[in-house]
Amino acid sequence: MAEVKETASITKILASLPVQLSFMDGYNFDLKRIQKCGKHYAVPDGRIIPFCTMNIMHRQEVERKFAKKIAEEEVKPILPQAT
16 A cells, blocks of 8 residues: 555656747757657647647648637637727
């Protein structure tokens, strides 16, 4: 029973650690880093996309496919209108 509590404690600590990932673009594309990528995005169509490739390869397609249109009357101005 003590082992279970210790494992749960270690898991809780590891799950709360911040993760630092370097940005990847067309100039520093690294296939080995993509293959080792441990963070992923789940897309509504069921695909799992590695975080490392989301911005460079998938973001435009995912946004185009799943973006919702906002009616003009739903858009509220950020700043109050001058009267």
